[in-house]
Amino acid sequence: NNSHIISMEQYNVEQKIQDFIAKVEAKNPNEPEFLQAVKEVAATVIPFIAAKEEYRGMKLLERMVEPERTIIFRVPWIDDKGEIQVNRGFRIQMNSAIGPYKGGIRFHPTVNLSVLKFLAFEQVFKNSLTTLPMGGGKGGSDFDPQGKSNNEIMRFCQAFMTELCKHIGPETDVPAGDIGVGAREIGYLFGQYKKIRNEFTGVLTGKGLAYGGSLIRPEATGYGVVYFCEQMLKTKGEDIKGKTVTVSGFGNVAWGVIKKIDELGGKCVTISGPDGYVYDKDGITGEKIDYLLELRASGNNRAEDYVKKYPAAEFYAGKRPWEIKCDVAVPSATQNELDLEDAKKLVANGCICVTEAANMPSTLEAINYFLDNKVLFSPGKASNAGGVATSGLEMTQNSIRLNWTSEEVDARLKDIMVGIHKACEEFGKEEDGYVNYVKGANIAGFVKVAEAMLAQGVV
Numbered sequence: 533n534n535s536h537i538i539s540m541e542q543y544n545v546e547q548k549i550q551d552f553i554a555k556v557e558a559k560n561p562n563e564p565e566f567l568q569a570v571k572e573v574a575a576t577v578i579p580f581i582a583a584k585e586e587y588r589g590m591k592l593l594e595r596m597v598e599p600e601r602t603i604i605f606r607v608p609w610i611d612d613k614g615e616i617q618v619n620r621g622f623r624i625q626m627n628s629a630i631g632p633y634k635g636g637i638r639f640h641p642t643v644n645l646s647v648l649k650f651l652a653f654e655q656v657f658k659n660s661l662t663t664l665p666m667g668g669g670k671g672g673s674d675f676d677p678q679g680k681s682n683n684e685i686m687r688f689c690q691a692f693m694t695e696l697c698k699h700i701g702p703e704t705d706v707p708a709g710d711i712g713v714g715a716r717e718i719g720y721l722f723g724q725y726k727k728i729r730n731e732f733t734g735v736l737t738g739k740g741l742a743y744g745g746s747l748i749r750p751e752a753t754g755y756g757v758v759y760f761c762e763q764m765l766k767t768k769g770e771d772i773k774g775k776t777v778t779v780s781g782f783g784n785v786a787w788g789v790i791k792k793i794d795e796l797g798g799k800c801v802t803i804s805g806p807d808g809y810v811y812d813k814d815g816i817t818g819e820k821i822d823y824l825l826e827l828r829a830s831g832n833n834r835a836e837d838y839v840k841k842y843p844a845a846e847f848y849a850g851k852r853p854w855e856i857k858c859d860v861a862v863p864s865a866t867q868n869e870l871d872l873e874d875a876k877k878l879v880a881n882g883c884i885c886v887t888e889a890a891n892m893p894s895t896l897e898a899i900n901y902f903l904d905n906k907v908l909f910s911p912g913k914a915s916n917a918g919g920v921a922t923s924g925l926e927m928t929q930n931s932i933r934l935n936w937t938s939e940e941v942d943a944r945l946k947d948i949m950v951g952i953h954k955a956c957e958e959f960g961k962e963e964d965g966y967v968n969y970v971k972g973a974n975i976a977g978f979v980k981v982a983e984a985m986l987a988q989g990v991v
C-alpha cells in the first residue's frame with residue numbers, strides 16, 4: 533500500500549497552490565478576507581486546472597483574482613446637524629466574462645477593500661452557478677446606517693450614487709442590496725440614478741414592486757438556502773420536517789430562512805445580533821417571524837429586543853448560537869461568524885448539516901473540520917445564490933417589461949437551487965458518496981467563467 537507516499541504529480545500541485553497563494557498574498561497585503569476566499573478556491577480549482585490540458589498555462593485563476601476594475605471614491609454628505617461627513621465608496625468590478633457585473637452594495641463600518649474584494653470574488657462563482665448571464669461585482673461604503681435618520685440615509689444614498697452612476701448601467705454593472713442596504717436604500721439609489729442619467733432602466737435589483745421590482749426577491753435568499761438545504765438532507769434520506777435549526781443574524785436573509793423552515797415543518801430556535809444571541813426553545817414561528825421585520829426596521833441592531841417582546845426566550849450576551857444543540861445550522865449573519873471552536877461544538881452536539889446563508893460565515897479551519905467529519909456542509913456561494921438568482925430574474929422581467937407571478941418566480945428559484953445542487957454533486961461527489969460542496973461549487977462555478985474567458989482571448 534503506497535497511499536502514504538505522495539506522488540510527484542500531487543506534490544507539484546501542492547507546490548503550485550502554495551506558490552499561487554504566496555503571489556496573491558504579496559500582491560494584496562493587508563487583505564485577509566480576500567486571501568481567505570482565494571485560498572478556499574485555489575485548493576480545489578488548481579488541481580482541477582492541472583488535470584485539464586486546455587486550461588493549463590492559461591493563467592485563468594491568476595486573471596480571476598485581479599479585479600477588472602476597482603473604483604474607490606469620496607462620498608461627502610451633510611448630516612442632520614449640518615456637519616459635513618466624509619465616507620469612502622467602492623465598487624469592485626471583478627469579472628464580466630459571462631455577463632454584466634452583478635452583486636450587492638454593503639453599508640457597514642467594517643467595509644474596506646479586502647472585504648469587498650472577497651465578496652466580489654465569491655460573487656463571480658456564485659453568479660456563474662445560477663446559470664444566468666451575470667458577471668461578478670460588489671460595492672459599498674464604510675457608512676454606518678445605525679442611528680441615522682431617514683433623511684440622512686437618503687442624502688447619503690444620493691451622494692453615493694452621484695459618483696457610482698458614472699460606472700454602472702443595465703448592460704454594464706447592476707448593483708443590489710447587501711448588509712445595510714434594503715428596499716429603502718435601493719429606492720433612494722434608484723431615484724438618484726434616474727435623475728442624473730435621465731433613464732428609467734433596470735440598473736439596480738431589489739427594487740420596490742411599484743417601480744420594476746420582482747415578487748419573491750425579498751424572500752429569495754432565505755428561501756433558496758432552504759431549498760438547497762432540502763436537497764442536501766435528501767442525500768441522507770432526511771428532510772426538514774421535525775428538525776431543530778439554529779440560525780444567526782436577524783436580517784433579511786435570516787428572516788427568509790426562518791419563514792421557509794417554519795413552513796416546511798422545521799423549528800428555528802435562535803437568532804443573533806452583534807450583542808449576542810436569542811434562544812427561543814418554543815421555536816420562532818407565526819407572528820414572531822413578522823416581528824423580525826420590525827426588529828430589523830428599528831435600526832437598533834439589538835437581538836436582545838426580541839426577549840423584551842417574547843420573555844419566554846433567553847438572551848445570551850456576547851455569545852454565538854452554535855452552542856445550542858441542533859440538527860441543522862444556518863449561519864445567516866456575516867463573514868467569519870463560525871470558527872473552529874463553534875464547529876467542534878456543533879459536531880459534538882450531533883449537527884448533521886451546515887448550510888451557509890451568509891457570505892463566508894465559516895472560517896477555513898471550521899470548513900475543514902466539517903469536511904473531515906463528513907458533515908453536510910455547503911458554502912454560501914452555492915446555498916445563498918438564490919438571492920442573486922432572483923435578481924437575475926428581476927433583470928429578465930425588466931428587459932421583457934413584464935412581471936411574473938410569485939408562483940412563477942418561486943418555481944424558477946427552486947429549479948435554480950436544485951440545479952446548483954446537482955452541479956455541486958457532479959464535481960464534488962467523493963468515492964464514498966459524500967458530497968464535498970466546497971469542491972463542487974468552486975469547480976462548477978469556475979468552469980463556465982473559464983470557458984468564457986478562454987473564448988474571449990486575453991482581454
Ligand code: GLU
Nearest residue numbers: 635636708709710920923
Ligand atoms: N448581496 C447579495 C449576494 O450576496 C445579492 C446580490 C444581488 O442580488 O445582486 O449575493
